[in-house]
Amino acid sequence: MVLDRQRAPLSMREVATPTAGDGQLLIRVDCCAVCRTDLHVVDGELHDPKLPLIIGHQIVGRVVGETRRVGVPWLAWTCGVCVYCKSGRENLCDRALFTGYTADGGYAEYAVADARYCFDVPRDYTSEEASPLLCAGLIGFRAYRMCGEAQRIGFYGYGSSARILIQIARDDGREVVIFTRDNAAEQTPLDAAIIFAPAGELVVNALRNVVKGGVVVCAGIHMSDIPSFPYELLWGERVIRSVANLTREDGRIFFERIRSLRIETQRTNFPLDRANEALDALRAGDIQGTAVITI
16 A cells, blocks of 8 residues: 555555565564554645555564564664664664664565564464554554653553553553543643643643653654643643654663563554555544454
8 A cells, every 4th residue: 555645545556565685574564553654644734755655654564485584663774883773862863763663564575674674473462453552552662661760651542652661561560641632631640641632731731740850751753742831831841852763772661560460451553455445544534443454
């Protein structure tokens, strides 16, 4: 399913099977979970994608010629030599490539990925169960770790990431407060907050709730403008920070964690030729859990 131009539907077509270069894997795709970032790419909210483009960055599939099953995340490649890469912050590399954005992704029968950036999928997860973990899980987990030792965490938006993280937070003995459209302005003390919904006004709502020394973590790659707010909401050593992409170390820690904690994911499956329906349903807020494109 190919994106020829932004703000237009994907088109199904036959393309040549990609060829794996040095250090790359050719992967027969089992499935690819749909992410809100896919919508940001298609809808033109993320600029300058590779075009034409095969979107999708929560890929699970089998390595051609091997029995191994791997997951392909958002981070596709980094330079390895810049100040960010050398300081353990490869997620900030200026030359980075991203699966389904600046490199072809998983809405297809085959995909190619750099072997160094792929993760082995735990055996006790089916491909469909594992696919939402490749972004909703990984990026969500990075945001969760930024909350430090916070014991009472607010989740603003209850999509795929929040459904995964609430299981980890509860296993850690933490309390989670869920905010949706119905109670987004509710007042309640929080040690930290994670903003999943791409609505800038939620940052202000969260600041009103976070206690002194607390953190508000913006977990999305795109967000509407944050309205102005009085300094007193930030005062008291409160912190606002964003999550940008992920590192391979994030993946290593996350997948090690979920080997001992079985994460349940809620999914709605769509065949490849109905990928536009999956995107429309996500755009309309009609998906419970995660839409998954099955091949």
